[in-house]
Amino acid sequence: MTRQGLSPSSIHTARKMSDPQPISTTAAGSSDAPQILPPASSGGMTQATVVRKTAPKSDYKPSDVSPQRRVQRSYTVRLWSVRHSRLLEWFYGRFADAFLMLHPLWKGLGYERVEAPVKFVEKRVKGFMFDCRMCGQCILSSTGMSCPMNCPKQLRNGPCGGVRANGNCEVEPDMPCVWVKAWEGSRNMVHGDAILNVQKPVDQSLRETSAWLRVTAQSAAAREAAVQSEAKP
Amino acid sequence: MMRQRDEHPDGVHLPLDPLPGHSSRGRLERILRRSEFAVTAELNPPDSADPEDVYDRARVFDGWVDGINAVDASGANCHMSSVGICALLTRMGYAPIMQIACRDKNRIAIQGDVLGAAAMGVANILCLTGDGVQAGDQPGAKPVFDLDSMSLLETIRVMRDNGKFLSGRKLTTPPSVFLGAAINPFAPPYDFRPHRLAKKIAAGAQFVQSQYCFDVPMFRTYMERVRDLGLTDKCYILCGVGPLASAKTARWIRSNVPGIHIPDAVIKRLEGAADQKKEGKQLCIDIINEVKEIPGVSGIHVMAYRQEEYVAEIVHESGVLKGRRPWQREARADDQMVADRLEHILHQGESEQPVQMVEKAAQ
Structure with missing residues (x-):
């Protein structure tokens, strides 16, 4: 439910139909609509324009996106990535191998020392391609190359029930639902059925860390463990 | 008084012993597992600190429903908490279905609430993601969404079945709860929706309640796909229904409440009626009569927001209970x-x- 793009009459209906407004406990008393909205038809503006200009301010904004950036933002690159999910899946596979091949280098330099520069690059590249939020536990390959952290509810297991009939988000009416796109993207991918796996909750302590390095370190450790267990018997 | 099936052999006042294979002591689980048609309803949470308000609102469901949903600030509007409502309801012996929304609480608070609820005698928990804060009366609130409905299901399932917190720390007594989730077959991506139900079942859902169903053909298609995936054997599906007060309300809901799909035909039918409120009720009954015949539908969930007094009539006139009279009082272990x-x-x-x-x- 949102107030954006509604005509003034429907806003009044909304007020009437929704729950009664809470009684204010401030000395000034309850702040009613007239206090928020400037008087009608001032400076050649219609009441409708005034309402429309005022209404979006009450909308939810993701915490790390400033209103300015939100206005400028378009979803072109993000949507391109979803459309080319198959290509990106292939590329990501090669890329992960290359990173793993460089494991001795990372180890030589020290993972903690390369963390900062790699994170710097990762943040910018994924930020450009997927509007990455640096959760530090990338699951793009399981979500059709559509970053689930862009969902205002940060759902990692599929769409909520509020998706609009046009496939847009309930919270941000102009944004195509991240999970509608994820489903489309996953259908193009070879291992697209990974979207059906139940994902663990986000580990908030991994925020702002490099997922590339972590995955590399883990698969290198797994490879070493496999080699060792083979050598033993 | 006629002796009922779900009764402790030594007396009505004694709490039920858990049946083998059941995860809770609740009667809702017993009814669903016996393949009887279940009826649940939603309690409109009061904006007050008076327990009498909760009891009054629960009383209208007496003898008509198998479970009462205690909503957790639905629509992100502030009301009495679901934990509080459940505390009052269980005290009076009602069988609540406690809703937990991930919007307001992080994983630490939620796991604590689950233990508290189970200790109070809550036998059913419904795991929800929750509406965005922008939908409610306090859009300035911080949205938490630490877990999502899926990981919440899994968290509670692990607590119950493995006796462990999410961290792996052991519980001395795990919560015996029947786990539920919500489904919305009426929102895109339609192809993904049945798979999402499969995911929820894998995460731990034992029953699901659907969003308002006003488009029966759409629901039928969804159920067909769900049956093809073999999900109806693993999970009880309750179809969400409710009366529309008028064509105006319907139109308002359609444009302002995301996720509720109301076809034009429904609005036309309401508009054409002399008494729109009565027609809304009749429409609800007609929908119930259609969905109850769909294979795989195990019950209905009646959401009669601000028309709770109609729930009894709707249930009675649709005849879904087939003469069965649901329990009014459920004894608790610590009674x-x-x-x-x-x-x-x-x-x-x-x-x-x-x-x-x-x-x-x-x-």
Whole structure:
């Protein structure tokens, strides 16, 4: 439910139909609509324009996106990535191998020392391609190359029930639902059925860390463990 | 009085023993597992601190429903908490379905609430993601969404089945709860929706309640796909229904509440009626009569927001209970203890002074 793009009459209906407004406990008393909205038809503006200009301010904004950036933002690159999910899946596979091949280098330099520069690059590249939020536990390959952290509810297991009939988000009416796109993207991918796996909750302590390095370190450790267990018997 | 099926052999006042294979002591689970048609309803949470308000609102469902949903600030509007409502309802022996929304609480708070709820006698928990904060009366609130509905299901399932917190720390007594989730077959991506139900079942859902169903053909298609995936054997599906007050309300809901799909035909039918409220009720009954015939539908969930008094009529006139009268009171494990303690406080406590109590303890 949102107030954006509604005509003034429907806003009044909304007020009437929704729950009664809470009684204010401030000395000034309850702040009613007239206090928020400037008087009608001032400076050649219609009441409708005034309402429309005022209404979006009450909308939810993701915490790390400033209103300015939100206005400028378009979803072109993000949507391109979803459309080319198959290509990106292939590329990501090669890329992960290359990173793993460089494991001795990372180890030589020290993972903690390369963390900062790699994170710097990762943040910018994924930020450009997927509007990455640096959760530090990338699951793009399981979500059709559509970053689930862009969902205002940060759902990692599929769409909520509020998706609009046009496939847009309930919270941000102009944004195509991240999970509608994820489903489309996953259908193009070879291992697209990974979207059906139940994902663990986000580990908030991994925020702002490099997922590339972590995955590399883990698969290198797994490879070493496999080699060792083979050598033993 | 006729003896009912779900009754402790030694008396009605005693709590039920868990049946083998059941995860809770609740009657909702028993009814669903016996393949009887279940009816649940939603309690409109009061904006007050008066327990009487909750009891009044629960009373209209007496003998008509198998479970009462205690909503957790639905629509992100502030109301009495679902934990509070459940505390009151279980005290009176009602069978609540406690909703948990991930919007307001992080994983630490949620796991604590689950233990508390189970201790109070809550046998059913419904795991939801929750509406965005922008939908409610306090859009300035911080949205939490630490877990999502899926990881919440899994968290509670692990607590119940493995006796562990999410961190792996052991529980001394795991919560015996019947786990539920929500489904919305009426929102895109339609192809993904049945798979999402499969995911929820994998995460731990044992029953699901659907969003308002006003488009029966759409629901039928969804159910077909769900049956093809073999999900109806693993999960009980309750179809969400409810009366629309008028064509105007319907139109308002359609444009303002995301996720509720109301076809034009429904609005036309309401508009054409002389008494729109009555027609809305009749429409609800007609929908129930259609969905109850769909294979795989195990019950209905009646959401009669601000028309709760109609729930009894709707259930009665649709005849879904087939003469069965749901339980009004469910005994809790600690009922006897509470009664004894109350007795003690009310009758013997007044004569006892702290000094006397100390003397008694010293003996």
